[in-house]
Amino acid sequence: MSETPAISVRGLTKTFGDFTAVDGIDFDVPRGEVFGFLGPNGSGKTTTIRMLTGTLRPKSGSADVLGEDVVRHPDRVQRRIGYMSQKFSLFEDMTVDENLRFYAGVYDLPPEKFASQREYVLNMADLVGRENELTRNLSVGWRQRLALGAATIHEPELLFLDEPTSGVDPVARRQFWDLLYDLASRGVTLFVTTHYMDEAAHCNRLAFIYRGRIIAEGSPGEIRADHMEQRIFDITTSPVDPALQWLETAPGVDEAYLSGASLHAVVPADSALSDASLRARLAAAGFADAEVAEVDPTIEDVFVNLVSRQR
Amino acid sequence: MSPKRIRLLIWKEFTQLRRDPLLIRLLLLMPVLQLIMFGYVVAVDVRNLSTAVVDLDHSAVSRKLESAFSSSGYFTITQHVASEDDLRPLLDRGTVKVAIVIPEGTQDRLTRGETATIGIIVDGSDSQVSAVGSGYASQIVAQFNTERRDALGIQVAAPSVDARVRVMFNPTLDPINTMIPGLIAAIMMISLMVIMSQAVVKERESGTLEQMFVTPIKATEYLIGKLTPYAALATAQMLLVAAGGLFWFKVPFNGSIWVVLAGLFLFMFTCLGLGLLISLVSRTRHQAQQAVMFIMIPTMVLSGFIFPIQSMPAIIQPLTNLIPLTWALQVLRGAFVKGSGFEALAVPMLALVGFGVVIFGAAIVATRRRISE
Numbered sequence: 001m002s003e004t005p006a007i008s009v010r011g012l013t014k015t016f017g018d019f020t021a022v023d024g025i026d027f028d029v030p031r032g033e034v035f036g037f038l039g040p041n042g043s044g045k046t047t048t049i050r051m052l053t054g055t056l057r058p059k060s061g062s063a064d065v066l067g068e069d070v071v072r073h074p075d076r077v078q079r080r081i082g083y084m085s086q087k088f089s090l091f092e093d094m095t096v097d098e099n100l101r102f103y104a105g106v107y108d109l110p111p112e113k114f115a116s117q118r119e120y121v122l123n124m125a126d127l128v129g130r131e132n133e134l135t136r137n138l139s140v141g142w143r144q145r146l147a148l149g150a151a152t153i154h155e156p157e158l159l160f161l162d163e164p165t166s167g168v169d170p171v172a173r174r175q176f177w178d179l180l181y182d183l184a185s186r187g188v189t190l191f192v193t194t195h196y197m198d199e200a201a202h203c204n205r206l207a208f209i210y211r212g213r214i215i216a217e218g219s220p221g222e223i224r225a226d227h228m229e230q231r232i233f234d235i236t237t238s239p240v241d242p243a244l245q246w247l248e249t250a251p252g253v254d255e256a257y258l259s260g261a262s263l264h265a266v267v268p269a270d271s272a273l274s275d276a277s278l279r280a281r282l283a284a285a286g287f288a289d290a291e292v293a294e295v296d297p298t299i300e301d302v303f304v305n306l307v308s309r310q311r
Numbered sequence: 312m313s314p315k316r317i318r319l320l321i322w323k324e325f326t327q328l329r330r331d332p333l334l335i336r337l338l339l340l341m342p343v344l345q346l347i348m349f350g351y352v353v354a355v356d357v358r359n360l361s362t363a364v365v366d367l368d369h370s371a372v373s374r375k376l377e378s379a380f381s382s383s384g385y386f387t388i389t390q391h392v393a394s395e396d397d398l399r400p401l402l403d404r405g406t407v408k409v410a411i412v413i414p415e416g417t418q419d420r421l422t423r424g425e426t427a428t429i430g431i432i433v434d435g436s437d438s439q440v441s442a443v444g445s446g447y448a449s450q451i452v453a454q455f456n457t458e459r460r461d462a463l464g465i466q467v468a469a470p471s472v473d474a475r476v477r478v479m480f481n482p483t484l485d486p487i488n489t490m491i492p493g494l495i496a497a498i499m500m501i502s503l504m505v506i507m508s509q510a511v512v513k514e515r516e517s518g519t520l521e522q523m524f525v526t527p528i529k530a531t532e533y534l535i536g537k538l539t540p541y542a543a544l545a546t547a548q549m550l551l552v553a554a555g556g557l558f559w560f561k562v563p564f565n566g567s568i569w570v571v572l573a574g575l576f577l578f579m580f581t582c583l584g585l586g587l588l589i590s591l592v593s594r595t596r597h598q599a600q601q602a603v604m605f606i607m608i609p610t611m612v613l614s615g616f617i618f619p620i621q622s623m624p625a626i627i628q629p630l631t632n633l634i635p636l637t638w639a640l641q642v643l644r645g646a647f648v649k650g651s652g653f654e655a656l657a658v659p660m661l662a663l664v665g666f667g668v669v670i671f672g673a674a675i676v677a678t679r680r681r682i683s684e
Contacts, residue, residue, distance in 0.1 A: 053525045075527065083525035087518030091323065093330040098323075105319040106526045134330070151522075160525075 004067040006031045006158050006189035007052060011061035014047050021047040023212035024061065029191060029205070031157075034184050036203030037193040038303065044212040045193040049162050052191070053083050066157055079107060082156035086163035088147035092136035096127055099135055099150055107154035114153075121149030124179065141172035148179060158189045165196065177202050197300035208303060215306050220299055227306055228297040230254060231271060233278055235263040237290040246285050257304055264301060312532055320528070320536025324510070328540065334506070338544065342498050342552045346491070346560075360444050360621055363390035363398060363407040370418035376429065379455045380411060385447040398432065403655040405641065408434045408621065409444050421459075436648035437489055440619055488563065491556030492571075492643035493616050496636060498552055499545045499575065500582045501607060507541045507586030508599040516595065530679045538583050545582070549575065566646035570653060574642035577663035581635045584671035587678055610636050635670070638662040 007029040014022040022044040029035040039045050050056035052063055054074025062069065068076045090099050100121060104114040122128045125145035127138075135143060144164065152159060161180070165173045177199070184190055192203065200206055206223055208216040216227050237243045240263055247256035247265050252273060255266040267273050275292045282290040297305075328334065362380065366373045380386045390407055392398060401407045412430035420427040431448045435441040514520040523533060556562040585606060593599035611617060613627070614636035620628060631637045641659040645651035653660065 055521070055524045078525065078527050081525070083522065085518050085521060087521075089518040089522035091327065091519055092517060093327045094323070098326055102319065102323050103526070106316060106523070106528055108313075108315065108527075 004031075004064075005029055006033070006066060007035075007191065008064040009048075009052075009061070010063075012048070012051060012058050012063055013060045014044075014051060014056065015059050020212050022051070022058075022209075025209065025212075025214045027207050027214060027217055029189060031189050032184065032187050033204045034180065034190045034192065034202065036200050036206040037191060037209065038195070038197070038200055038206055038299075039193075039209035040195055040307075043209045045209060046162055048209070049083075049160050049191070049193065053081060053160055054078060079154070080157050082151040082154070082159040084147050084151040084159070084161050084164055086166045088143050090135040090143060090147055090150065093134060095132050095134055096122075096138075096146060097131040099146065100153060103150045103153050109154060117153050117155070121146070121153060125149050140168055141175070144168055144172065144176060145179065148176070152183065152188075156188065158191065159183065161190065161192045163193055163195070165194065165199065173199075197298070197303055200299040206299070208306060210307055210310055215310060216302070223299065224297055224302055227302050229269045230266045230297075230305065231269060231273075232295050232297050232301050233265045233267065233273070233275070234259070234293050234295045235265060235278075235282070235290055236261070237263070237282070237287045243282065243287050243290065246282075246287070250281070250285075255304070255308055259298070259300060264295075264304075266301070266305060312529060313527075316528055316532050317536050317539075320532065321539055324536060324540040327510075328544075338502060338506070338548060339551070341502065342494075342548050343555065345494055345498060346552055346555045359387045359625070360385060360408045360440060361389045361406065362386040362409040362411060363392055363401055364388055365392050365395055365398065365410065365412045367394075367415040368413045368417040372418040372421060372427075373413040376413060376452075376455060377411070379451050380448075383447065383451050385444070385451075395430075400655070402432070402434050403645075403649065403651055404658070405434070405645070408437065408440050409448065411448075434649075436644050437615075437619060440621060488648055489644050491552065491560060491562045492647040493640045494556070495549050495552045496575065496578055496639040496643055497611070497614075497616055499549055499579065500585075500610065500636060500639075501603075502548055503541055503545045503579070503582035504586045504589060504603050504606065505600075506544065507537070507583065508589035508593060508603065509596055510541070511537065511587070511590035512593050512596050512599045515590075534587075534675065534678060541586070542579060542583065545579065562647065564647055565650035566648075567650070567652060570646040570651070570656065571643060573653075574639060574646065574656070574660065574663060577660065577667050578635065578639040578642075580667035580671040581663065584667070584674035587674035588670070591674070591677055610634055613637070615640055632662075635663065635666040638666070 005028045007027075009028070010026050011024045012022055012026075013020070013024050025044075025048065037045055037048065047056065051058045052065055052070060054065075054070045054077055058071060063071055065077045066080050070077045091102065094102070097118075100118050101114070104117065109117065122131065125142060125148070127133075127142060127146060130138075135146060138146065148164070165176055168176065173196075180190055180192070180202075192199075194200070201220055203220065205219055206217065207214050208223075216223050218226060235243065235247070240258065240261075244256055244258065244263055247253050247263060250256075250265075252271060253265050253267055257264055265278070275294055279290055279292040282292065364377055364380075366377065377388065381388045386409060390401060392401070395412055398407075398410045398412075402410065410430075410432040412432065414427075414429065417427040417429065429452070431445065431452075433441040433445045433448070511520070514523075524530075557564060589599055589602040589606070593602055613620075613623075613631045614634045615631060616636060620631050620637070623631070638659040642656050642663065645656050645659070649655075
């Protein structure tokens, strides 16, 4: 493996009129990693991907992809990268086979190479025997896997995935991540954007982008260690809404929000609160059934915390 | 640019078209339906026909006749020419639609008590103009005769002017002979704008457009791959209309096939450009449909396709020059009905070149910028 990083970005900026979509971001993605690019909708994730794939010209800054300057020579990069968007980008009025044939033709795959890749993709996507079905008639999970197959038919060294799991059920999401790990194990660098915070744990490295700026970067462990000085209590009670309202204004609690089915309350690192004392205060406030346990911050906790500090 | 990738894109486009049986049926049905619909035209009032006068008599009677025509409101005398030979180029270019020829000795004949014959030549390539125009001309002459008799206070058998109306180019005055050539251009415009803009917008909606530009496909390759199939489709439709017109409706074809092809080819660029521009401003297929309507309504009304330009208010008439179809109609009708050549049709041909360069050029530049933005 070469020592130049798969992606190296310095001061990358893109404006649309007065709006700065991406504001001078810097980061590196080492080869062979699963790099998670996290952020809420509209934070600049897709704009960044479009600049890295050479379809959007940045206003300033540099972006090297696979050792080439993608801003000046997108054509040198395009053959070596793959891209899959949340729309899956299949031709819905064409069959499974025609879609694969089209993308193979675009990358000028020799026939024998196409035959083997086609077989691999059909197996991977579990579509053997359904080659002549229109992709419009496939259900989401199959479409998603076929799109992955089409995006990797030319065996790219680097694969960009823009919210590849949005709108897909949890089981299909897990299966999809297994396929991504499989690609990563074969040395493909993955650049994945998502706004599902639980997917962050699947990545070797993360960058948080918020309002066009990277506000945290590192491995999931580093990010938790570097950006979370506060403590988190997990509270289960029913109903949750009144308890959430009470926590939001309770003295000694910095912040409270829903996390899955339970509530998370953020308190300062030097807070004297313990499981028992917080439960007592909740009980006194009328939430007799509240169960409280201090937990390690999740990536989601860190992100909520980072965003609230930005505001 | 890779011919292989362009072929692949064209194959993809045709594969997708094949999967849309409704679209294919519509594409074949639309020209047939319009052929039937526009084959039968509503007669429309015609005013201010540009008229040339050849006054060889230079007499009081000839001046009176001339003023009878100009005061009627139906004819506007725009030219006085010295001889009948000078009329042909004026009619060829469409500069005048009607010509009045008053032969030498008209006044003398009337004075001698003979019947005098004057000539009225009407451009038949625009059937509404010619039908209505020749009717009015006969009426004006009849009126002139009655007034003259009244003024002289003589009996019914008094000598009078006999108007001999001669319709040039389209002697049967069949409206279909001018509708069919126009329909060829109109159908090309509609179908190119509709299908092409829909196809591009569909690709944007499904994300495949975005996907393709991450691959080695170049913007130019994409455009050629997109334009070629639709240009071929529009050509097939035009042939269908032309065949229907020539063989079913028996429209006479007097001109040169090269003039027709050149005009259509030039006009095709304008239509392709408009289709592309619509696809650029439309986010959804529904918006694209609305945009097509937005362009088609003024085009149909102002181009002279349905309503003769001569019958429009004077303020509106210059606007018709801004409609590309106006010029395409002039070329096609001129070539079909009058058999006009490149020389006579130089102005509309140049106008089509201008529209093609501006609209198609702008569409290509804007699409490329949008894609590589």
